[in-house]
Amino acid sequence: MNTDEFRKNGYAFVDWAADYLEEIEKYPVKARVKPGDIKSQIPGSPPEKGEKMEEIFGDFKEIIIPGMTHWQHPGWFAYFPANNSPESILAELLTAGMGAQCMVWATSPAATELEEVVTEWLKQMLHLPEDWAGVIQDTASTATLCALLTAREWKSNFQVNEKGMEGKFVIYVSQEAHSSAEKGGKIAGFGRGNIRYIETDEKFAMKPEELERAIIEDQEKGMRPTAVVATLGTTSSGAFDPLDELGRICKKHSVWLHVDAAYAGPAAMLEEKRHLFRGLENVDSFVFNPHKWLLTNFDCSVYYVKNPELLTRTMSIDPEYLKTAHDQEVKNFRDWGVPLGRRFRALKLWFVLRSYGTEGLQEFLREHIRLGEFFKNLVLEDPDFELMAPAELGLVCFRYNSGDIKGENLDNFNRQLMEGINSRGEVFLTHTVLGEKFVLRMAIGQRTTREEHVRKAWEIIKEETRNLKDK
Amino acid sequence: MNTDEFRKNGYAFVDWAADYLEEIEKYPVKARVKPGDIKSQIPGSPPEKGEKMEEIFGDFKEIIIPGMTHWQHPGWFAYFPANNSPESILAELLTAGMGAQCMVWATSPAATELEEVVTEWLKQMLHLPEDWAGVIQDTASTATLCALLTAREWKSNFQVNEKGMEGKFVIYVSQEAHSSAEKGGKIAGFGRGNIRYIETDEKFAMKPEELERAIIEDQEKGMRPTAVVATLGTTSSGAFDPLDELGRICKKHSVWLHVDAAYAGPAAMLEEKRHLFRGLENVDSFVFNPHKWLLTNFDCSVYYVKNPELLTRTMSIDPEYLKTAHDQEVKNFRDWGVPLGRRFRALKLWFVLRSYGTEGLQEFLREHIRLGEFFKNLVLEDPDFELMAPAELGLVCFRYNSGDIKGENLDNFNRQLMEGINSRGEVFLTHTVLGEKFVLRMAIGQRTTREEHVRKAWEIIKEETRNLKDK
Numbered sequence: 001m002n003t004d005e006f007r008k009n010g011y012a013f014v015d016w017a018a019d020y021l022e023e024i025e026k027y028p029v030k031a032r033v034k035p036g037d038i039k040s041q042i043p044g045s046p047p048e049k050g051e052k053m054e055e056i057f058g059d060f061k062e063i064i065i066p067g068m069t070h071w072q073h074p075g076w077f078a079y080f081p082a083n084n085s086p087e088s089i090l091a092e093l094l095t096a097g098m099g100a101q102c103m104v105w106a107t108s109p110a111a112t113e114l115e116e117v118v119t120e121w122l123k124q125m126l127h128l129p130e131d132w133a134g135v136i137q138d139t140a141s142t143a144t145l146c147a148l149l150t151a152r153e154w155k156s157n158f159q160v161n162e163k164g165m166e167g168k169f170v171i172y173v174s175q176e177a178h179s180s181a182e183k184g185g186k187i188a189g190f191g192r193g194n195i196r197y198i199e200t201d202e203k204f205a206m207k208p209e210e211l212e213r214a215i216i217e218d219q220e221k222g223m224r225p226t227a228v229v230a231t232l233g234t235t236s237s238g239a240f241d242p243l244d245e246l247g248r249i250c251k252k253h254s255v256w257l258h259v260d261a262a263y264a265g266p267a268a269m270l271e272e273k274r275h276l277f278r279g280l281e282n283v284d285s286f287v288f289n290p291h292k293w294l295l296t297n298f299d300c301s302v303y304y305v306k307n308p309e310l311l312t313r314t315m316s317i318d319p320e321y322l323k324t325a326h327d328q329e330v331k332n333f334r335d336w337g338v339p340l341g342r343r344f345r346a347l348k349l350w351f352v353l354r355s356y357g358t359e360g361l362q363e364f365l366r367e368h369i370r371l372g373e374f375f376k377n378l379v380l381e382d383p384d385f386e387l388m389a390p391a392e393l394g395l396v397c398f399r400y401n402s403g404d405i406k407g408e409n410l411d412n413f414n415r416q417l418m419e420g421i422n423s424r425g426e427v428f429l430t431h432t433v434l435g436e437k438f439v440l441r442m443a444i445g446q447r448t449t450r451e452e453h454v455r456k457a458w459e460i461i462k463e464e465t466r467n468l469k470d471k
Numbered sequence: 472m473n474t475d476e477f478r479k480n481g482y483a484f485v486d487w488a489a490d491y492l493e494e495i496e497k498y499p500v501k502a503r504v505k506p507g508d509i510k511s512q513i514p515g516s517p518p519e520k521g522e523k524m525e526e527i528f529g530d531f532k533e534i535i536i537p538g539m540t541h542w543q544h545p546g547w548f549a550y551f552p553a554n555n556s557p558e559s560i561l562a563e564l565l566t567a568g569m570g571a572q573c574m575v576w577a578t579s580p581a582a583t584e585l586e587e588v589v590t591e592w593l594k595q596m597l598h599l600p601e602d603w604a605g606v607i608q609d610t611a612s613t614a615t616l617c618a619l620l621t622a623r624e625w626k627s628n629f630q631v632n633e634k635g636m637e638g639k640f641v642i643y644v645s646q647e648a649h650s651s652a653e654k655g656g657k658i659a660g661f662g663r664g665n666i667r668y669i670e671t672d673e674k675f676a677m678k679p680e681e682l683e684r685a686i687i688e689d690q691e692k693g694m695r696p697t698a699v700v701a702t703l704g705t706t707s708s709g710a711f712d713p714l715d716e717l718g719r720i721c722k723k724h725s726v727w728l729h730v731d732a733a734y735a736g737p738a739a740m741l742e743e744k745r746h747l748f749r750g751l752e753n754v755d756s757f758v759f760n761p762h763k764w765l766l767t768n769f770d771c772s773v774y775y776v777k778n779p780e781l782l783t784r785t786m787s788i789d790p791e792y793l794k795t796a797h798d799q800e801v802k803n804f805r806d807w808g809v810p811l812g813r814r815f816r817a818l819k820l821w822f823v824l825r826s827y828g829t830e831g832l833q834e835f836l837r838e839h840i841r842l843g844e845f846f847k848n849l850v851l852e853d854p855d856f857e858l859m860a861p862a863e864l865g866l867v868c869f870r871y872n873s874g875d876i877k878g879e880n881l882d883n884f885n886r887q888l889m890e891g892i893n894s895r896g897e898v899f900l901t902h903t904v905l906g907e908k909f910v911l912r913m914a915i916g917q918r919t920t921r922e923e924h925v926r927k928a929w930e931i932i933k934e935e936t937r938n939l940k941d942k
Contacts, residue, residue, distance in 0.1 A: 431791075
């Protein structure tokens with residue numbers, strides 16, 4: 001493809017993306033395909049000769065798009081949001097065009113320095129402690145793994161990196177922590193048996209007294225309490241662990257405190273929500289995902305550490321072919337995470353932060369919180385439904401429960417209700433289990449979601465409830 | 472930004488990318504900036520109010536671009552190539568537009584199934600064993616980490632995942648292996664002290680007899696020989712470890728055999744190079760990077776495993792909020808790697824494989840190999856220079872050595888020569904150390920590199936040599 005064809009196709013692709021953003025509501029949110037439907041439409045072997053872009057683009061529209069679940073749909077209430085924005089889409093085009101590889105400063109100085117700038121900006125916007133240093137990772141899973149590895153090395157005086165794991169290093173999480181803590185613990189060699197799941201209170205937040213008891217118990221057994229992974233905004237219900245108290249306990253017992261604020265992080269920009277983040281000064285590491293609820297398309301996860309030297313000492317390798325003249329003066333972000341190669345992710349974040357400004361982003365976040373409140377009230381006012389967890393932000397956990405169905409049947413009813421709702425194609429929501437109860441999650445956070453979409457979702461929920469009861 | 476503005480800006484960005492591809496030679500390959508130059512041009516705090524796209528785009532062109540090292544420049548001979556292509560740039564635009572998150576089949580069925588299709592296509596194109604299953608990862612570092620983790624679990628009967636690391640698990644690599652093996656070994660809890668660096672032969676390939684001796688020695692000491700990371704196309708010199716013999720040794724001693732073919736992998740498409748890949752049938756896992764030498768912009772690393780069940784059992788977590796109705800019938804790629812969230816990387820690969828076809832890609836690879844041969848002959852024919860390693864593909868290791876300078880001075884001369892060459896801005900090459908000698912690396916593999924660029928590079932090398940000798 002020469003550059004004229006690139007221009008021509010580029011305009012057409014931009015038009016497609018614009019149309020997609022405009023017309024996204026015409027698609028069912030959740031793909032209506034069965035396993036194998038897409039594969040069966042694509043040849044089992046690659047072509048010998050090159051094909052024309054028109055054909056490939058045609059197949060993209062006809063085969064791929066009908067098989068996609070549309071994360072940018074305003075009826076997206078599933079999992080967590082992963083919103084993009086026109087600004088971040090455009091920045092990704094520039095990133096791909098440059099094709100830069102940002103492993104060390106010398107391989108793309110501007111990418112490294114812009115990463116320092118945007119993580120500094122976000123630190124200020126979220127009112128995070130001034131002395132933290134930031135880096136962009138792909139996902140919170142990877143950032144949490146980095147935190148567990150750094151904690152392991154800090155606790156062992158860097159002896160695990162040298163000699164291999166010996167002895168029992170223990171991780172503490174709440175029963176509501178994300179599965180990435182378990183996965184990270186397994187990868188880093190702690191073992192699942194050395195992860196303690198601390199009981200939660202009625203708000204699904206970690207009980208600090210239970211944490212301290214577990215730490216002391218393990219110390220007495222000769223084990224090594226190493227890290228606590230606290231969550232601000234749990235995946236199931238958006239619960240906030242009491243950071244303040246956890247921080248005091250961690251400090252007292254020399255345990256690393258990592259905070260997973262993957263979803264809820266941006267709420268720290270809001271004066272009225274900042275109390276939920278109290279206690280950050282005792283935190284050792286912190287992750288949140290601009291690719292969830294901050295308009296920056298996947299992937300873009302920002303990881304902060306109080307002491308970068310512990311991180312880089314944990315992750316660094318120093319082969320001859322990667323040495324450069326500036327290694328002593330600059331940040332080489334390859335030593336701040338798992339992979340060596342790194343995309344230029346700071347660019348899209350820069351475009352987003354500048355396009356919206358602090359005020360624009362606050363407005364965006366507040367609207368979703370208002371819609372969450374609005375939906376919560378619909379649930380609370382309806383005698384057939386009950387709220388299943390406090391809803392601090394845009395995530396509302398609820399279920400049908402009018403008293404006429406009990407126990408397991410109630411779980412089944414709610415599961416069928418969810419399937420009925422999702423089969424309509426206008427909205428998509430997912431479930432969780434809280435206190436052994438099957439619960440529906442309404443996660444409001446899509447860029448394009450307006451009050452009408454939340455109202456519509458509620459209508460559908462009510463309608464499908466009636467349909468299911470009439471069956 | 473509304474969709475009309477998105478269109479307008481989108482066209483402008485496409486034009487910029489087209490101009491960039493056309494005019495890339497006007498930029499110095501390596502950024503001419505000092506540490507801090509970029510940061511100092513950007514405000515230390517984010518804007519309160521949103522800014523106009525024209526301003527942001529203007530700053531991108533004026534501040535960011537002069538601070539970039541241009542990986543797509545035809546004078547790029549540094550590290551390894553990381554080539555993109557017009558087709559893959561355009562596919563990234565679609566990917567960003569959809570903003571999909573491909574953690575499980577249900578969250579984007581087409582992305583999951585297309586990933587199965589393109590990894591199957593590549594398997595056929597590279598003549599890899601039929602029973603292998605593929606997945607796309609971000610980088611070879613992550614894939615190698617997955618291999619080491621799977622080997623650890625396989626060797627321990629999944630007890631490390633359960634109970635934590637106990638005992639000495641050992642990894643074997645050649646002295647020329649990539650640093651990602653060491654990094655993965657540290658992350659996975661093996662410890663640097665349990666990584667054995669096996670001696671290499673005169674071609675910088677692992678000596679199989681030395682490997683077997685080390686394995687036996689460790690077994691006798693009660694340690695657990697766990698994995699060999701073999702390299703096809705080492706980073707320093709492009710050496711190929713003797714897979715055939717390594718496979719026999721691994722099989723005999725029950726050791727996992729992982730192959731890092733990050734750079735050289737695509738050469739398996741060529742009949743005349745396939746002998747270098749002999750022995751794949753005894754391999755347990757294999758990684759290569761289409762983002763290096765296969766026209767697919769970073770990141771895109773393809774990882775194959777012989778037994779996917781061992782991988783998914785190692786990596787899987789199963790929280791309630793991620794369960795879907797189809798989990799038994801489909802592949803959920805979140806269990807095939809480290810992060811939970813996943814980008815839709817298969818799309819750009821599909822666009823590339825279809826646009827070029829097998830024949831187009833073979834032609835592309837052969838041209839770089841021809842240019843490598845051409846450069847190698849220039850070196851061999853010049854009495855002032857010597858070839859420092861066999862050059863099987865586009866990577867040629869060489870140095871100035873006319874006999875007039877000795878020892879450390881010779882190393883210094885070559886280092887200064889490299890700095891002189893790179894300061895010109897027309898080409899960029901990097902160095903390594905082979906057998907304690909400072910060596911220049913000429914890595915030919917950029918999409919736009921033609922014979923004239925290689926000739927020019929040689930002219931510059933000769934000129935800078937004269938300049939340095941005249942000093």
